Amino acid sequence: MQKLIEVRNLNIAYGSPAGWTNVVQGVSFEIARGEAFGLVGESGCGKSTVAYRLLGYGTVNSLVQTGEVLFDGTDLLKLDAKSLRRMRGNRIALVPQNPTTSLSPGMRVGSQIREMIATHKALPPGMSMQARIAELFALVGLPDVGHRYPHELSGGQQQRVTIAMAVACNPDLLVLDEPTTGLDVTTQRQIIQLLGDLRSRIGMAMLYVTHDLALLAQIADRVGVMYAGQLVEVAPCDQLLAAPAHPYSRGLIASIPTVAGTERQARGLRGVLRRDQMSTGCKFEPRCDFASAACRSTPQVLEPVAETRTVACMKWRESAVPETPAVKPRLDAKATAKPERLLSIADLDLTYRKPGLFDKLLGRTSPSVVRDIDLELRAGEVVALVGESGSGKSTIARAISGRLPPRAGLISLDGGLLDPALKSRSVEQLRQIQYIFQNPDVSLNPRRRIRAILERPLDHFGIKADVKTLEGVLENVGLHAGYLDRFPEQLSGGERQRIAIARALLVNPKLLICDEILSALDVSVQARIVELLRSLKEKHAVAMLFISHDLAVVQQLADRVAVLYRGELMQLAETETLLAAPLHPYTEMLLEAAPGLSKDHYVSRPPAMPASKPVPGIGCPLAGRCPRQVGSVCAETRPPVQATGSGFIRCHVPVEKLATRAAPPVEKRPAAVV
Amino acid sequence: MSVFRLLASRILFSALTLLLVSVLIFLILEALPGDVATRILGRDATARALEVLRSQLHLDQPALVRYFHWLGDFLRGDLGVSIATGRPIADVLGPRIVNTLLLSLFAFVIYLVLALVPAIIQATNRGKAVDNVISVITLILLSLPDFLLATMLLFLFAVAVPILPALATISEASTWQETLRAMVLPAVTLAIMMAVYAIRVLRDSLIEVLRSDYVRLAELKGLRPRAVLFRHALPNAIVPALNVTALNLGFLIGGVVIVERVFSYPGFGTLLIDALQLRDIPLIKATVMISAAVYVAANLVADVLAILLQPRLRASR
Secondary structure (H helix, E strand, O other): OOEEEEEEEEEEEEEEOOEEEEEEEEEEEEEEOOOEEEEEOOOOOOHHHHHHHOOOOOOOOEEEEEEEEEEOOEEHHHOOHHHHHHHEOOOEEEEOOOHHHHOOOOOOHHHHHHHHHHHOOOOOOOOOHHHHHHHHHHHOOOOOOOOOOHHHOOHHHHHHHHHHHHOOOOOOEEEEEOOOOOOOHHHHHHHHHHHHHHHHHHOOEEEEEEOOHHHHHHHOOEEEEEEOOEEEEEEEHHHHHHOOOOHHHHHHHHHOOOOOOOOOOOOOOOOOOOHHHOOOOOOOHHHOOOOOHHHHHOOOOOEEEEOOEEEOOOOHHHHOOOOOOOOOOOOOOOOOOOOOEEEEEEEEEEOOOOOOHHHHHHOOOOOOOEEEEEEEEEOOOEEEEEOOOOOOHHHHHHHHHOOOOOOEEEEEEOOEEOOOOHHHOOHHHHHHEEEEOOOHHHHOOOOOOHHHHHHHHHHHOOOOOOHHHHHHHHHHOOOOHHHHHOOHHHOOHHHHHHHHHHHHHHOOOOEEEEEOOOOOOOHHHHHHHHHHHHHHHHHHOOEEEEEEOOHHHHHHHOOEEEEEEOOEEEEEEEHHHHHHOOOOHHHHHHHHHOOOOOOOOOOOOOOOOOOOOOOOOOOOOOOOOOOOOOOHHHHHOOOOEEEOOOOEEEOOOOHHHHHOOOOOOOOOOOOOOO | OOHHHHHHHHHHHHHHHHHHHHHHHHHHHHHOOOOHHHHHHOOOOOHHHHHHHHHHOOOOOOHHHHHHHHHHHHHHOOOOEOOOOOOEHHHHHHHHHHHHHHHHHHHHHHHHHHHHHHHHHHHHOOOOHHHHHHHHHHHHHHOOOHHHHHHHHHHHHHHHOOOOOOOOOOOOOOOHHHHHHHHHHHHHHHHHHHHHHHHHHHHHHHHHHHOOHHHHHHHHOOOOHHHHHHHHHHHHHHHHHHHHHHHHHHHHHHHHHHHHHHOOOOOHHHHHHHHHHHOOHHHHHHHHHHHHHHHHHHHHHHHHHHHHHOHHHHHOO
């Protein structure tokens, strides 16, 4: 195969007042023409730093110590600014991580693409600029949205725009920096599908940077696994996923939650990457299950172990032996008597807009964000609230916690009615509901020590506690007393989230609201927090409302799942039943979109009646997007609630008909517009 | 909400603000001790003459009636008659406003250059010597009172190196070259006083924008640095500086009073000082109302520009 780009012995350091830190060490790999190469690793492993160097780009405080990035024979690291500009966008293009912040907010998206083509004079001969831009939009499955501003497009559409822009000059190499991280599962899959499609049509090479191995399985030919700035394994994607050789690759793969992955084999990763605890030998040694004394002192470099495979581990033969699957006893022994009802929500209706004076006079009502929610939580039960962004998951949590008084509906806890407004609730009621936020980096006060953070709720609720209590709760979440005198910034993301959980547990609540508490964390950390939550649930019999967009995580933790779409409850079912037989078309879409650990040739189902628009507040919100829509009745009338074994679905299609799963679509269609 | 509804609501609020200002001015001047009729006719005027004058000036009517009377006249363009000179205020104000507008416009153009150029230089050379030097200079200028700066410039360019006139007295007879030369020193003083605030805000917001994802993507699209700066960075960085500029225009009104005084420039500011010294109440009312209107209008323009520069604002509720 012909090499397109070759990275040779790249060493990069970041400067700080404390001195230089090596973030990339001795990284070498190559990408052939038309090949998709994946770079995977946890946050802080240096994968993005390497990727941006392929565009000849580095932040001001970073320094390339040694190394070459040879693109078609020229070293990008030695190019002058002008020649580099001729490369960028034209021959090597970037698809950024966050399209919402990466598109210029004050410029129409068409002009942003035009600018790219004009700069590189890349208009195909005999074609007008207008026609070329329209063609590019069509290529990524968008209508002509050139006159729109970025904020007028959805996240998925914005990402399609950046992809259209990246391929505008027919580049040889596309660098993709976590291009689907902020997107919903279904959107994510459509983008992946689109990228695969573009690759086969245009034939460009790709460097795909991500922390998500399941996604790489769908698109990459070969994968490089990075740890602490070094490549520890390079292998063809299917081989890596089937039989990872490096202990780190094994742990990483084991940590990934998948919907199908109930028969988990190897154990996940322990510990976290700490650059201050590096040994002179193998970087992974402190976290490795196979480490010996020699590992600590002998640096490991990539050695070929098979024709297409290199591994940087002298013990790879030992670690590659598959462990005997440790069958985890499923805790199916449910209490025979149904525990009492803890929380019940009836006819909840929420809106963010307060009606103005004019609206009141004219009798207008503002649209509801969330409608007709009926939900119950029993003591000690974990109910997951699942749905895409904007479906109203967090809004419901806000109403339960009292931060958003509902427009209509009743919320009661333990038989007593909860006042809609936070300030009118009793101290006791406040104590019983505790909230854990998505991002622990911003939900803990950076200026207070952990001790003060933990003591604050105890003071507030007048709970007597001694040092033992704090140590006990820290132990509960897998930390030790030494953390009490640290500041949040001295902790890793996972440790901070543990503190947030400890803080919530301290006051002995009956209900924990977990609002996307895993999404800001690395997979290996996620796996361990899930483990922690599971043990807490058993030990403390605390009920949880677990909000998530990730069905794979949900299945490891939740007893029941409530599926939400555009503010309406589509389905409620026991977790296992839901996964085995989703029934509701929307649940089915979500499940199909969740990537497995092997290439699954996912093709999104086309909607049955794309032109249909639901009557707001009356029709089924899924109308127009639903692959099983039966007719205009879906859009015009309220879907009936149909009882199923363990819950209900809200759908016009009869349950019996839904139970027979539609055959997966055979014909490959152009991706639907997100 | 459509752009038009947004605009309409902003204009409505501006009008309401002005109405409130008019009430305040009226109340304050009403609360001043002394009798207008006595001031005009002098202490030894007969009681009869005073009464006649009072009824001519509607002073015998209740305050509420007089307020609406004044407001109605004002809205029709009838600003009343100056007590001190006996001339219609519109005739006195007209040429002065033109002079001040000329001076402000000149100052504003200089201001734009003085604010943008150093800020761009600083933001693109962050942390380097030139950044620090400009920071120190702006800090020094920031802490100088405006009359002191005016006097220093006067000394430098009119006394030590006499290239510009010390007195900016112009009349209808002056040629445009003379007018321009006369305006340089006061305009530069005003511009510097305004620019030092804007430079700091603009530098910081430009640094932030230069660090943003969209500027990085623009760079990685292979655009020339100038295109990245002027097309992607600057339009977004200017928005915070717009509010400062609107506040600056408020300063301009106050600054004009002092700077015009220092350079004896026959503008609106000197007129306002005269009116205050002579307690020429109708003239004070008219000048204060006009300066308030300018201030409110400037903020309105800044708001509208911000909306135009940031399409996102149009969508916000």
